Amino acid sequence: xxxxxxxxxxxxxxxxxxxxxxxxxxxxxxxxxLVELSETRLAELALPERLLDAILEAKRIxxxxxxxxxxxxxxxxxxxxxxxVPAIEAQLEAWNGPxxxxxxxxxxxxxxxxxxxxxxxxxxxxxxxxxxxxLQRVRALVRNARKEQAAAQAPASYRxxxxxxxxxxxxxRPPA
Numbered sequence: 001x002x003x004x005x006x007x008x009x010x011x012x013x014x015x016x017x018x019x020x021x022x023x024x025x026x027x028x029x030x031x032x033x034l035v036e037l038s039e040t041r042l043a044e045l046a047l048p049e050r051l052l053d054a055i056l057e058a059k060r061i062x063x064x065x066x067x068x069x070x071x072x073x074x075x076x077x078x079x080x081x082x083x084x085v086p087a088i089e090a091q092l093e094a095w096n097g098p099x100x101x102x103x104x105x106x107x108x109x110x111x112x113x114x115x116x117x118x119x120x121x122x123x124x125x126x127x128x129x130x131x132x133x134x135l136q137r138v139r140a141l142v143r144n145a146r147k148e149q150a151a152a153q154a155p156a157s158y159r160x161x162x163x164x165x166x167x168x169x170x171x172x173r174p175p176a
Contacts (some may be wrong), residue, residue, distance in 0.1 A: 011171055023077055030085065031074035033092055041095065045088060051077045105172060109165045115140050117149070126168070133168040135170065 013025075034042065035058045042052060054077055056068040078085070116138070117120040123142065127135055141164060144157035 007132055024079070025076045027075035027085070028071050030088065030092075031055070031058075031071050031078060033073070034074070034088075045085075045091060048081050049076075050080055051083075101172065109162055109169060110163050112169065113158070113161050117158075130168050134164070138164060138168075 005021060034047075034055050037045075039056070047055070051074065054070065054074050054144075058067060058074060061070055061110045110127065112122075116126065122133075123139060127133060128139065138161070141157050141161040145155065145161055147153075148155055148157055
């Protein structure tokens, strides 16, 4: 008989030890993220009772070794419960999304500020992109910030320029 008969095709493919360990660590990391959530958010996830109890217990543990063991237990419960891990990860991503968007917005403002200080042409680009901006004020802040940098003074105008850019450039709205 051929070693790969039709009956063998119904068997699930073998998972290597490395893949099992990686999955175990991923579940522990997800469990650690769940431990960081508030009880209200945990209730929204509709987790099995044993898993929820283990997560709430982990919140009370202060010692590192005990917490590590509890996170391993949470990971085991998550494997045994056959949870919809992608759905939980998607919900966590949705809850964490706005903070990432806010961070991206702040980085955008920093890039504009750095460009304004490095290149005179950037001021024209700013005015073109945001025609309602106060050109005189931005120009004065750029000039003063450059002077402060050259003289190694406190970056007051540098910080002020960031705040002015925050008023000029609107923060993007999160998708609804």
